[in-house]
Amino acid sequence: MSSIHVGLIVKVFPNMAASIESLLREISGVEDPIEELQSLKTALLSIPVSSLRDSVSGQRLHVIFSLLNSSDREQVQLCVDILERILLALSPLQVVQNYRAELQGGLTHPNETVKILALTQISRVVEHPEAFAEIVNNHDVLRAVVHCIGEEKMGVAKQAIQSLSKLSHSKPGLDKLFHTDLLTVMKDVMAKSDVIRYRIYELVVEIASVSPISLGYCANSSVLAQLLGELTGDDVLIRATAIEMVTTLAHSQHGRQYLAQQGIMDKISNMIRGAETDPFSSLYLPGLVKFFGNLAIMDSPQQVCETYPAFQNKVFEMALDPDPAMIGVALDTLGLLGTTVEGKQVLQKTGEKFKAVLSRMSQLASSGATELRVRSLDAISQLLSLQPEQQTEDLLALTESWFQHLSKQPMDMFRNISTQPFPELHCGALRIFTAIAAQPWGQRLMISTPGFVEFVLDRSTGQTKEAKDAKFELVGALACSSTAAEILGSQHFIRLKAYLREGPYYVSAVASVGTEGAE
Secondary structure, three states, X not given: XXXXXXXXXXXXXXXXXXXXXXXXXXXXXXXXXHHHHHHHHHHXXXXXXXXXXXXXXXXXXXXXXXXXXXOXXXXXXXXXXXXXXXXXXXXXXXXXXXXXXXXXXXXXXXXXXXXXXXXXXXXXHHHOOOOHHHHHOOHHHHHHHHHHOOOOOHHHHHHHHHHHHHHOOOHXXXXXHHOOOHHHHHHHXXXXXXXXXXXXXHHHHHHHOXXXXXXXXXXXXXXXXXXXXXXXXXXXXXXXXXXXXHHHHOOOHHHHHHHHHOOHHHHHHHHHHHHHHOOOHHHOHHHHHHHHHHHHHHOOHHHHHHHOHHHHHHXXXXXXXXXXXXXXXXXXXXXXXXXOHHHHHHHHHOOXXXXXXXXXXXXXXXXXOHHHHHHHHHHHHHHHOOOHHHXXXXXXXXXXXXXXXXXXXXXXXXXHHHOOOOHHHHHHHHHHHHHHHOOHHHHHHHHXXXXXXXXXXXXXXXXXXXHHHHHHHHHHHHHOOOOHHHHHOHHHHHHHHHHHHHOOOOOOHHHHHHHHHHO
């Protein structure tokens, strides 16, 4: 059947449901239905999902489901595309009541796209309050979903993890997953390989992160204890992955409390200390540092740095390390600490140690590998940023002293970086100027640097969208500062306000005419 035929059917049948039924009837009556399936797919895609809802609610799709049982990949894919479209138009309750057996069959289908289709629909069902019971009480479907985590294709496993994670957002779902033999099924699936074990860990950490109650279920299952045991295992690659999982768990307050009760913070601190004698520590050390960096921001930088001095010492050591992987993590962590006032004060307390790190950051920003230059610029901008309400005399003196320590002529240094033909470096340098633009000492430096305000107002520098946005943020930081009018002078201030009104992508009429003339 041609696409013209499809158009005629849609026109001939004022009732859309009848036209779809006609197409389904034609498909069931042919031996090689590829052309008919393509026509049905085209017809379905030409109708908005909202309009499709009324047309398909009474249809029996068993003919399409039956055509999934084929070794012809094209046929299977067409059926998946058609079912995706139609099932999306149905409510989750309609889907599970009418096609439960088909969904269950899809979970064990040899084709990954069929499995993903079934899992996607199950995800919709478990999120629906009325349809939820249809799945949570169906042990066979849930067992098949757990087995999908052990599938070779990552897309299938990810969708299965998502379905079970959504299922566990309620007490009946948690009971089903952790208080029935499904827990045994999960543990059997875990035993297949290291990769699959970590997929189960991912699921359990995702569930545990939702609430203290869900964490209790996960802790009692012994799966979390097994994950924590991997932190000190012999396989350093597994150790590195375990640290990532534990860092995710630490994103929630109840997760951090659990880890503290289990002595994990002390264990990771000891691992940082012991890393010096481990020739393979470079594989997992960045993860240990990231763990404490995240912990410091979520709790208290001062408390974390004082309680676990090994963390802060290691960050400084890594910043001075020749290994780019170590330097990158150190820069990111220093930037993270620098986003808070408490973090800035903790770094300042270390005196000469931090000054040595600042000098290294300056050197990296000027002449390191491009990726490290960008990360260094970002970290410096985070360290120098101070919100107006944070601008006490002491903190302004602190950020000014750090800026001056970066170079004999820091304004010239960052302006030179901003003129280099790399958009990410250009934007990184602009972000540093934005960080100091809201601070009176930064504004005084800008007005005393010849040509700097003209550089800020010049729209011809940096033509990418990112560069225009970064420049606009800089102008905004100056124009919205309560001290800028007095320090920069009214003439400059009026021009900054005009730039702000015109927006980031404004092109003057003169510039437009000039461009047209050049063409």
